[in-house]
Amino acid sequence: MLNNEVIRIDRLPVVQPLNNQEEDSLILEWYEVNRTIIKRESAAGRMIHLDKPSSAVLKQGLVIYQDEICVIRIFIKPCTCMVLQSSNMEMVGLFCFDVGNRHLPIYMIDDHKIAIAYDGRLFPALQQKYGASVTLANYRLDPSQIINCYGNIYEQNIKTKK
Amino acid sequence: MHEIAIVKDIFKTLEQAYPETYENIAKITIEAGLLCNVQPILIQNAFEAFVLEETRFRETELEIELLPIIAYCKQCTSQFEVRFHKFVCVCGQPSDQIVQGEELRISQVIFKD
Known part of the structure; x- marks a missing residue:
């Protein structure tokens, strides 16, 4: 009770x-x-x-x-996200660079999908640059999905040492 | 990308508004529109970094309320919510007349008992 x-x-x-x-x-x-x-x-x-x-x-x-x-x-709570779906690693890298320059967390939704929270100013700019590869959809942004380049490098080093 | 400065401005504004009691603030609520060009997570993280240094505000909470984009339709003379970045009214009329979504403001301040 x-x-x-x-x-x-x-x-x-x-x-x-x-x-x-x-x-x-x-x-x-x-x-x-x-x-x-x-x-x-x-x-x-x-x-x-x-x-x-x-x-x-x-x-x-x-x-x-x-x-x-x-x-x-x-x-x-799930929220509206800007999603890049692409298997073109150059495009994914450029997208991450653009978004990362704004200090925004990027979430790995699945193997070919990355997402960031919707922002009314950023979305048109990303859509203009990346075209139809960038869409809007609802997703839950969980911190366990955040791409962490330093963490990845650290994990890679551990694996290499083993 | 200047969120630390925004957080400092918030405290400066509150200090000016409540010079006697601003150190007793328990909770600050901020309203941030989806067009305000400030991402809520960056404000939230900047606030956590700020209170880590300014330990007198260690017990202060910051809550951010995201405001949806609301536009005005001249055809219907009514407002509608912009969902999935579609600035089109249910009547089919496009509109870029923003009524809400560009704000970044302190909406509520709660003091300790």
Whole structure:
């Protein structure tokens, strides 16, 4: 049963699988995943006070709270995205360069699809440059899909050393 | 790409508006239109970097509300939401008369009890 008590979360729990817990969600916009403090009602109406370290990123489905009664997970709302679909690596590289110059995160949706959040000023410019390869569609932008060139280089080095 | 400057401006504006109490701000809400040329994630990240340095605002929350693009149709004399960058009213009339979407403004400030 819900009451007016605030659920304070200052560290993320180690998930303990239990049965019959109610599933609840903290609903976020795609751009809120790096927020350190969030005070908001969950989908089921629980008042949540999330206070996390800046290094922890909130990903889709991440459990942020668990007790005998409920499990609270992160739910990232889908949003309108500008999507580049191409197997032409030169085009993909140029697109990433243009978008990266604006410091915007780029998300790998699948093997030949990358996406960034819709921006009313940027979309016409990208469409003019890349033509029909750039379209609009709704996607969930999850931080686990972000292209991170430094991370990729780091992982590559680890693999090479092995 | 100048989001740190925007965040500093927000705090400067609030300091000028509330010189006695601005350090007791619990939550700032910003409205950002989809045509304002500022990406919400960059403002949010710039804010997190700012409060990391300005620890007196460590407990302050920043919430960004994205405003959809609203245009005006002369034919219907009514407003419509621009979805998927289609600046066309349901009646079929194109319109570039923007009513909403270019704003970047502080919409709400909540102080600690």
